[in-house]
Amino acid sequence: MREFNYPKFTLGESLTQEQLAFFDEHGFIHFKSFITKERVAEIIKGSHDVQKQWIAENREKVNGVPIKWGFDLDGSKIVQRFAFSSLFSPTLHELLKDPRFKSLFPFLGKKVSNPRVGEYEKDGLVLNHYINTENSKFSQMGWHTDSLRDVFYGKKIMPMLNVGIHLDRSTTDNGGLRLIPGTHKQSLRQLLFRKKYFLDYEPDPEEIGLNVDPGDLTVHDGRLWHRVALSPLVGEISRRRVMYVPFITGKFKPRDENSKPRLYQRFMYLLK
Ligand SMILES: O=C(O)CCC(=O)C(=O)O
Ligand SMILES: [Fe+2]
Numbered sequence: 001m002r003e004f005n006y007p008k009f010t011l012g013e014s015l016t017q018e019q020l021a022f023f024d025e026h027g028f029i030h031f032k033s034f035i036t037k038e039r040v041a042e043i044i045k046g047s048h049d050v051q052k053q054w055i056a057e058n059r060e061k062v063n064g065v066p067i068k069w070g071f072d073l074d075g076s077k078i079v080q081r082f083a084f085s086s087l088f089s090p091t092l093h094e095l096l097k098d099p100r101f102k103s104l105f106p107f108l109g110k111k112v113s114n115p116r117v118g119e120y121e122k123d124g125l126v127l128n129h130y131i132n133t134e135n136s137k138f139s140q141m142g143w144h145t146d147s148l149r150d151v152f153y154g155k156k157i158m159p160m161l162n163v164g165i166h167l168d169r170s171t172t173d174n175g176g177l178r179l180i181p182g183t184h185k186q187s188l189r190q191l192l193f194r195k196k197y198f199l200d201y202e203p204d205p206e207e208i209g210l211n212v213d214p215g216d217l218t219v220h221d222g223r224l225w226h227r228v229a230l231s232p233l234v235g236e237i238s239r240r241r242v243m244y245v246p247f248i249t250g251k252f253k254p255r256d257e258n259s260k261p262r263l264y265q266r267f268m269y270l271l272k
Contacts, residue, residue, distance in 0.1 A: 001172065001178065001203060001207055001208065001209055002205065002206060002207065002208050003208075004181070004208040006022075006026070006030065006208070007022065008030045008031070008032050009022075009029060009030065009031050009032070010031060010032055010033070011031040011034060011100055011103065011104075011217065012103070013100075013103055014103050014106075015103060015104070015106050015107070020106060020107070023107050023219065023221075025181075025182070026181040026182060027179075027181060027182060027183065027184030027185070027220060027221040027223070027224040028179055028181065028218065028219060028220040028221070028224060029107075029218065029219050030210060030212070030216065030217075030218050031216065031217040031218070031219075032213070032216055033213070033215050033216065034100070034165065034215055034216060034217035035095075035165065035215045035217075036215060037214055037215060039095075039215065040167050040214045040215050042091055043091060043092065043095060043165075043167060043243070044167055044241065045091070046089040046090075046091030046092050047079075047082065047085065047089070047092070047127055047129075047241075049088075049089055049091075050079070050082060050085055050088040050089050050092070051078060051079045051082075053088060054067060054079060054088075055077060062082075062083050062084040062087070062124075063083070063084055063124070063255040063256055063257060063259050064255060064257070064258070064259035064260050065083035065084065065123050065124075065255070065259075066083075067079055067081065067082065067083065068080045068081035068137060068138055069137065070129075070131075070135070070136050070137030070138050071133075071135035071136065071137070072131065072135075073131070073133055073235060073236060075135065078129060079127075079129065080128070080129045080130070080131075080136070080137055080138035081126065081127070081128055081129070081138060082125075082126060082127040082129075083123040083124055083125075083126055084119075084120075084123065084124030084125065084255075085124070085125045085126070085127050085243070086119055086124060086125040086245075087119075087120075087124065092125055092243075093119075095165075096117050096119050096125060096245060101117050101163070101247075104161065104163065104219060104247065105247070107161055107219060107221075107247075108159045108160075108161060108247060108249055109159050112159055112249040112250075113249060113250060114249055114250060114251075114252070115247065115248075115249050116247070116248060116249075116252075117245055117247060118245060118246035118247065118248045119245070120254035120255065121246065121248060121252070121253055121254055121255060122149065122246045122248065122255075123246070124245070124246075124255075125243060125244075125245045126243065126244045126245070127241065127242070127243045128141075128228075128240075128241065128242050128243075128244070129239075129240075129241045130175070130228065130231075130238070130239070130240040130241075131235075131236075131238055131239045131240070132175070132230060132231045132233065132234050132235070132238035133234060133235060133238075139175075139230050139231070139238070140175065140201060140227070140228050140229060140230040141198070141227055141228035142196075142197070142198040142199055142200050142201050142227055143194075143195040143196070143197070143198070143200045143201070143202075143204075143225055143226070143227045144197050144198055144225070144226070144227070145183075145191055145222065145223050145224060145225055145226070146160065146162050146220075146222040146223075146224075146246075147160060147191065147222035147223045148191070148192075148197060150222075151191075151192065157188075157191075157222075157223065158248065158249055158250050159222070159248075159249050160221075160222030160246060160247065160248050160249075161219050161220070161221060161222065161246070161247040162219070162220050162222060162244050162245075162246055162247075163217065163218075163219050163244065163245050163246075163247055164177075164217065164218040164219070164220075164242050164243065164244050165215075165216075165217055165242070165243045165244075165245075166212040166213070166214060166215070166216045166217070166218070166241075166242050167214055167241040167242060167243065168214055168239055168240050168241050168242070169212065169213050169214060170210070170211070170212050170240050170242075171211045172209030172210070172211055173232075174231045174232070174233055174237065174238065174240075175228065175229040175230050175231030175232070175233075175238065175240065176209060176210060176211075176212075176228065176229060176231075176240060177209065177210045177212075177218070177226060177227075177228055177229075177242075178203070178204075178207040178208065178209050178226060178227050178228070178229050179207065179208060179210075179220060179224055179225065179226040179227075180204055180206045180207050180208075180224070180225045180226070181206075181208060181224075183223065183224050183225040184220075184221035184222075184223040184224045185223075186223070191223055194225055195225065200227075201227065201230070203229070204225075207227075209229070222246075228240075
């Protein structure tokens with residue numbers, strides 16, 4: 001892992017030239033304290049409510065996207081990857097209405113049509129819940145870009161952002177998000193073949209790690225290579241919860257209960 005003591009920003013009503021330039025160069029950006037610790041606690045409570053509901057109805061999929069089930073430290077059944085979570089929780093749905101999200105749209109580029117928060121598209125509001133224990137089914141994620149989904153879909157790669165809202169503190173000595181800055185500007189060949197999608201977990205000499213606190217917001221370009229590193233620690237200390245919502249452009253393509261899992265979503269079964 002490369003040391004990169006990158007600047008952290010505060011999100012205001014509109015993006016500054018410095019923020020736009022940083023994102024353009026590196027393909028990611030980190031904003032401190034987007035929401036308060038109290039709001040984070042409400043969101044976690046909201047996710048527990050969704051989890052209860054899904055357990056009660058034995059749910060396997062949402063809009064064709066498989067739910068990743070696993071086990072917590074005490075052996076109880078938990079959701080380790082939620083999709084479309086905001087459609088099941090007023091708290092999460094409200095969160096996506098935050099007017100500050102719109103101020104991030106310029107990261108999608110200048111000439112895009114219909115930029116929006118993808119609450120009903122792709123996988124909607126995702127919540128990843130990692131924990132490193134024997135019974136956990138989700139403790140890391142192999143290298144990938146989020147734009148591969150477009151390639152699988154036989155489409156031109158559209159501008160896309162993944163906006164993360166972090167719910168736990170995550171430091172580089174405890175696993176967490178790793179990314180290779182600048183790879184959003186790579187060739188299509190590099191986007192497709194730089195690494196083996198989801199199967200490669202190896203550290204990269206160029207990768208950097210993020211240190212985030214609960215309530216921080218990060219944005220990465222859909223074309224950026226990233227992974228989630230396994231925590232070397234076991235148990236409660238390794239718990240990491242983070243939400244992602246896609247920011248997309250172009251034609252509105254909501255998914256519904258009849259939608260089929262897409263090829264890349266089958267890849268998700270490989271996650272451990
Ligand atoms: O959990 C993270 O920080 C990244 C997750 C991710 O890359 C994804 O869900 O596509
Ligand atoms: Fe990703």
